[in-house]
Amino acid sequence: xxxxxxxxxxxxxxxxxxxxxxxxxxxxxxxxxxxxxxxxxxxxxxxxxxxxxxxxxxxxxxxxxxxxxxxxxxxxxxxxxxxxxxxxxxxxxxxxxxxxxxxxxxxxxxxxxxxxxxxxxxxxxxxxxxxxxxxxxxxxxxxxxxxxxxxxxxxxxxxxxxxxxxxxxxxxxxxxxxxxxxxxxxxxxxxxxxxxxxxxxxxxxxxxxxxxxxxxxxxxxxxxxxxxxxxxxxxxxxxxxxxxxxxxxxxxxxxxxxxxxxxxxxxxxxxxxxxxxxxxxxxxxxxxxxxxxxxxxxxxxxxxxxxxxxxxxxxxxxxxxxxxxxxxxxxxxxxxxxxxxxxxxxxxxxxxxxxxxxxxxxxxxxxxxxxxxxxxxxxxxxxxxxxxxxxxxxxxxxxx
Amino acid sequence: xxxxxxxxxxxxxxxxxxxxxxxxxxxxxxxxxxxxxxxxxxxxxxxxxxxxxxxxxxxxxxxxxxxxxxxxxxxxxxxxxxxxxxxxxxxxxxxxxxxxxxxxxxxxxxxxxxxxxxxxxxxxxxxxxxxxxxxxxxxxxxxxxxxxxxxxxxxxxxxxxxxxxxxxxxxxxxxxxxxxxxxxxxxxxxxxxxxxxxxxxxxxxxxxxxxxxxxxxxxxxxxxxxxxxxxxxxxxxxxxxxxxxxxxxxxxxxxxxxxxxxxxxxxxxxxxxxxxxxxxxxxxxxxxxxxxxxxxxxxxxxxxxxxxxxxxxxxxxxxxxxxxxxxxxxxxxxxxxxxxxxxxxxxxxxxxxxxxxxxxxxxxxxxxxxxxxxxxxxxxxxxxxxxxxxxxxxxxxxxx
Numbered sequence: 165x166x167x168x169x170x171x172x173x174x175x176x177x178x179x180x181x182x183x184x185x186x187x188x189x190x191x192x193x194x195x196x197x198x199x200x201x202x203x204x205x206x207x208x209x210x211x212x213x214x215x216x217x218x219x220x221x222x223x224x225x226x227x228x229x230x231x232x233x234x235x236x237x238x239x240x241x242x243x244x245x246x247x248x249x250x251x252x253x254x255x256x257x258x259x260x261x262x263x264x265x266x267x268x269x270x271x272x273x274x275x276x277x278x279x280x281x282x283x284x285x286x287x288x289x290x291x292x293x294x295x296x297x298x299x300x301x302x303x304x305x306x307x308x309x310x311x312x313x314x315x316x317x318x319x320x321x322x323x324x325x326x327x328x329x330x331x332x333x334x335x336x337x338x339x340x341x342x343x344x345x346x347x348x349x350x351x352x353x354x355x356x357x358x359x360x361x362x363x364x365x366x367x368x369x370x371x372x373x374x375x376x377x378x379x380x381x382x383x384x385x386x387x388x389x390x391x392x393x394x395x396x397x398x399x400x401x402x403x404x405x406x407x408x409x410x411x412x413x414x415x416x417x418x419x420x421x422x423x424x425x426x427x428x429x430x431x432x433x434x435x436x437x438x439x440x441x442x443x444x445x446x447x448x449x450x451x452x453x454x455x456x457x458x459x460x461x462x463x464x465x466x467x468x469x470x471x472x473x474x475x476x477x478x479x480x481x482x483x484x485x486x487x488x489x490x491x492x493x494x495x496x497x498x499x500x501x502x503x504x505x506x507x508x509x510x511x512x513x514x515x516x517x518x519x520x521x522x523x524x525x526x527x528x529x530x531x532x533x534x535x536x537x538x539x540x541x542x543x544x545x546x547x548x549x550x551x552x553x554x555x556x557x558x559x560x561x562x563x564x
Numbered sequence: 565x566x567x568x569x570x571x572x573x574x575x576x577x578x579x580x581x582x583x584x585x586x587x588x589x590x591x592x593x594x595x596x597x598x599x600x601x602x603x604x605x606x607x608x609x610x611x612x613x614x615x616x617x618x619x620x621x622x623x624x625x626x627x628x629x630x631x632x633x634x635x636x637x638x639x640x641x642x643x644x645x646x647x648x649x650x651x652x653x654x655x656x657x658x659x660x661x662x663x664x665x666x667x668x669x670x671x672x673x674x675x676x677x678x679x680x681x682x683x684x685x686x687x688x689x690x691x692x693x694x695x696x697x698x699x700x701x702x703x704x705x706x707x708x709x710x711x712x713x714x715x716x717x718x719x720x721x722x723x724x725x726x727x728x729x730x731x732x733x734x735x736x737x738x739x740x741x742x743x744x745x746x747x748x749x750x751x752x753x754x755x756x757x758x759x760x761x762x763x764x765x766x767x768x769x770x771x772x773x774x775x776x777x778x779x780x781x782x783x784x785x786x787x788x789x790x791x792x793x794x795x796x797x798x799x800x801x802x803x804x805x806x807x808x809x810x811x812x813x814x815x816x817x818x819x820x821x822x823x824x825x826x827x828x829x830x831x832x833x834x835x836x837x838x839x840x841x842x843x844x845x846x847x848x849x850x851x852x853x854x855x856x857x858x859x860x861x862x863x864x865x866x867x868x869x870x871x872x873x874x875x876x877x878x879x880x881x882x883x884x885x886x887x888x889x890x891x892x893x894x895x896x897x898x899x900x901x902x903x904x905x906x907x908x909x910x911x912x913x914x915x916x917x918x919x920x921x922x923x924x925x926x927x928x929x930x931x932x933x934x935x936x937x938x939x940x941x942x943x944x945x946x947x948x949x950x951x952x953x954x955x956x957x958x959x960x961x962x963x964x
Contacts, residue, residue: 389830392792423836430789430834436819437854438826444844454837 168222168265171559174302175217178295178547180286181206181326181333182362182476184421184468185398185405186428188376189384191337196242196319197346199384200398201337203405204326205478206354207362208544211505212280214288216295217554218303220270224559228272231554231561232292246297246320247272254304267304274299275554275561280539286364286474293320294327298547310546314348330354330545332409334402354543357412359481363488365495366537367445367473376471379432379439386436393431397424414480418466421478422453425468441471445534448527449475455524456490481542485510488540490518494531498538505540568622568665571959574702575617578695578947580686581606581726581733582762582876584821584868585798585805586828588776589784591737596642596719597746599784600798601737603805604726605878606754607762608944611905612680614688616695617954618703620670624959628672631954631961632692646697646720647672654704667704674699675954675961680939686764686874693720694727698947710946714748730754730945732809734802754943757812759881763888765895766937767845767873776871779832779839786836793831797824814880818866821878822853825868841871845934848927849875855924856890881942885910888940894918894931898938905940 181204189199228247230237239247255268274296278288297317301308314325318335325348326333332352338345383390401420408416432439442450446469453467453475464483468476479487489512492501496511518524554562581604589599628647630637639647654668674696678688697717701708714725718735725748726733732753738746783790801820808816832839846869853867853875864883868876879887889912892901896911918924954962 387830388797388827389789389792389834392789396792397788419836426836426838427788427834430787430830433833434789434827434830436823436826438850440847440850443847447840447843450838450840 170265171219171221171223171555171557172265172267172270172303173217173219173553173555174299175215175550175553176295176299176302176547177209177213177215177550178291178298178327179206179209179330179544180212180214180288180291181323182468182470183323183326184417184466184478185401185424186470187322187335188428188431189380189390189394190322192341192343193381195343195346196322197343198322198335198337199394201335201402202323202326202398203332203334203351203402203409204323205332205360205362205543206327206330206546207541209548210544211503211539211541212278212286212291214276214278214291214295215550215552215554216274216276216292216299218296218299219273219275219553219555219559220267220303221273221559222270224271224273226271229274231273231275233277234561242293242320243296246293246316247300249316249319250297250300250304250306253306253308257304257306272300273555273559273561277554286366286539289321290323290327293317293324294547296320297324298328302549311347311349315343315346318343318346318348328546331356331543334406351406352409354545357409358543360543361479361481361484361488362541362543363477363479363491364539364541365449365475365477365491365531365535366500366539367443367475367534368536379435379471382437382439383431383435387431387434389434390431393427397427415463418457418463418478421466421468429469441473442469443473443534444530446473446475448530448534449477451524451527452491452494452531453477455518455521455527456487460486485512491538494518494528495535495538497532498535500538500540503540506538509540570665571619571621571623571955571957572665572667572670572703573617573619573953573955574699575615575950575953576695576699576702576947577609577613577615577950578691578698578727579606579609579730579944580612580688580691581723582868582870583723583726584817584866584878585801585824586870587722587735588828588831589780589790589794590722592741592743593781595743595746596722597743598722598735598737599790599794601735601802602723602726602798603732603734603751603802603809604723605760605762605943606727606730606733606946607941609948610944611903611939611941612678612686612691614676614678614691614695615950615952615954616674616676616692616699618696618699619673619675619953619955619959620667620703621673621959622670624671624673626671629674631673631675633677634961642693642720643696646693646716647700649716649719650697650700650704650706653706653708657704657706672700673955673959673961677954686766686939689721690723690727693717693724694947696720697724698728702949711747711749715743715746718743718746718748728946731756731943734806750946751806752809754945757809758943760943761879761881761884761888762941762943763877763879763891764939764941765849765875765877765891765931765935766900766939767843767875767934768936779835779871782837782839783831783835787831787834789834790831793827797827815863818857818863818878821866821868829869841873842869843873843934844930846873846875848930848934849877851924851927852891852894852931853877855918855921855927856887860886885912890918891938894928895935895938897932898935900938900940903940906938909940
């Protein structure tokens, strides 16, 4: 049999997700098993996505390679773990069906690019690992479900497991030592509650002080409050949030989202040494959301903060003018309003009143000085296969 | 018997105290009974004190009056409660000894002044109520101990009960519904550990957003983490802190102080809506203290924050150059270095190294821009009787 010199290729895009019940802390750092369950909203890939091509060929020189946004990257241990697990799943298929090409024996070339600036400080590792795992699963034609693949993506980056689904996604923390029950499941598809929107306020940030990987383990070992979060707070809140999503109860969704973000950052602050991700700009965003809700007479907006100062504001399409419009009135000068979604937002006129509210003057000043970009997006679909490859027919990475 | 037209007068000064195990939350708002015990260091009255004259006379027109820093103030409910309790203690004395003048029947005039700017945002209510209670106790010649008086001062302002003692002071929260066991006791006099110093970094603050009185009740009712603080964290920490004071173990003192400040602010952040007292300047002060300790190779400084952005840095006299000197090197332009204590501090030369440390550049910038005054002080004595009266022989307030 002649040697197979084909270039095999599969390309996918995968979404970012932003948790409303936060993941923080690992019960097993090696297997990336979390101390608690979490729940997120998957954001639309029209606005934020990772595009990844997985390719393999007997003609590629070993070892496996990764090109991220045009730069050759070293494969870290987590990536190596994912590749190893996927390869062994492919090898199992090959051993049960001799007609299959022996792709598991070929070096892999993974080329990946984000459609958003990495400098924006958006958690890109979730989308990145979801895309990597999903692309290789497509390349290898693995018959495994997204939930089964989530077990692998989790080992790349915890929150990546949630990016294997669209809509509203739970990562069930599980209890088994081997992590076999630590999996992502879809709570509801995007079509169940399609009007969910997210406005991301990108804070002109100083470099992140503490990586989330080391930060969360410091919290586990030093925070007296964190154990309480894990045992008492999150289990209760997970049930409430699933119910809020099921009922499309935005008021409850918003209440829990804000509370859980604060609870998470409280545990960061209770860490020794303390971890601060929110800064004065983040706090001004909190006050602004409170102002909007007060003015509306109900919760129409919910803030949440990951391990950084950026604010994600969830709201429903029907409250677009009150929420996004208010922020556009304030932050019209920031980048990001020029896209299709941004142009559609009408800057709210009530801003005149806001600017006369003396109590809010320093909030407004801090926000306008500190937010240099906004991203408008909404709930979206999970990873999808695409035809555009980032590797050409000769196996070279396409320079974009 | 001719009517007694004398002007009776007693004057005292009382100190500020800064807690190292924080008081936050009332189990009984009316009696000002705390959810948990707390522990503080009383600061020297050479640097920060309230001076109060209590005076009474049958010639004063009713009702009781209060003049604070030259301004006539309405007597609030808490002040009225203190006056009522003290008056009834005096009446009891009078009823058992008919020779005593009937001071309890005279209108009271209380005149009080601070030796520090109220605008500095330093908790002045503790010193204020301690001085009020102690001055009236002197005027009435009450035989009660400071601990007995602390029960009254507590009803004026919780932390005031701790200002009735010098040195290291515990407020035992107590368990009884009537508050009779909620009392301040001296853990150690200033002479036990006289080298304790405090550097207060006064942050050019915007107005405080949330009063501590309303803030703490919001925390009690909405924070999931707070109950854990009350039940598990504070009882353990109180014992450890008493031991650290007893042993003059600064390392342990510092560890607990910083941890408890963070734990308290974590509970504030876990409140709905979240309460933020620390701002970017406060956080920069935290980082600076961490830097100093890292450089020293041991804990030589401990930060703590009350319900506001000001940072109080505790250190031992022997570490003055490393701690106060480092801050003087950075913040030499701030007001407050011109006093006797400030002039004695040698600006540390290592600052040159600090300023070249790029990771610290934004910390240094934030601190120098945000701190406009420092106060150098140290552990000090409790309230004392003084001869200088703020009421003249005619019963008029002395304009200072």
